[in-house]
Amino acid sequence: MKSTGIVRKLDELGRITLPVELRRTLDIEERGQLEIFVEEDRIILQKYEPTDIFTGEKNELFDFCGKKVSKETIIELAKMAGILD
Incomplete structure (x- = not known):
């Protein structure tokens, strides 16, 4: 320091x-x-600096219910939910 x-x-x-x-x-x-x-x-x-609440990612963030979520996380969650392959 x-x-x-x-x-x-x-x-x-x-x-x-x-x-x-x-x-x-x-x-x-x-x-x-x-x-x-x-x-x-x-x-x-x-x-x-805002980050994705799950991964800490700083790129392509979206607000969801007052929290930041990255595009990458949204895609992964959609895959987990069976919405995307």
């Missing part, structure tokens, strides 16, 4: 502000979404 040398204080609501230089470098847009991970005593922020 690489240190940026940036230190920020939490505000009274537990929020932090990411410096604009960091947001530009990581291509994080205004109001962009970040995914939060915890690893031991570390909090990891990562730019959110």
